[in-house]
Amino acid sequence: MNTENIVRHLRVLWRTDRIIADIRLRHLLMGLGLRAFAALIAAFGLLMLELSAYFALVQIWSAIAAAAILGAVNFLIAGVLFVIAGRPPSGRDIELANEIHDASIEALQLEARALQAQVSGAVHHPLSTVAPVLVPLIAIIVKNLRKTAKETAASSEAPA
Structure with missing residues (x-):
């Protein structure tokens, strides 16, 4: 168990989540833009169909057929754009x-x-986890005790 590994894994997780969110957001925005454009074309197609109905009442043949055909083509284009916008995001980026x-x-x-x-x-075994820390600590304590014992012996011999 290493905290550096945990931090590294969390950073990788954070970055990949950001990449996944970015890919999905780009796909969503592109799809939204295409859907908005398709809706605009569909509205124009509806307008043309309404215009063709108007022309049907005013004139019988030439303007009616042209407006109806143009309206049908606009609906067809809008349908194709909706199908393209509904595609799933690119496979490689999101899979990786x-x-x-x-x-x-x-x-x-x-x-x-x-x-x-x-x-x-x-x-379960508290001494096994403490032992690697205790051995060097005991060695340091013994060394310090020896130093103080020598210093006290040297200081007691000096006045005599």
């Missing part, structure tokens, strides 16, 4: 970002399991 995201989640889970094992080992 999802793979990195999943890998960082797995690495964080492994680090959490290692931390859990370390904590449970410390609870």
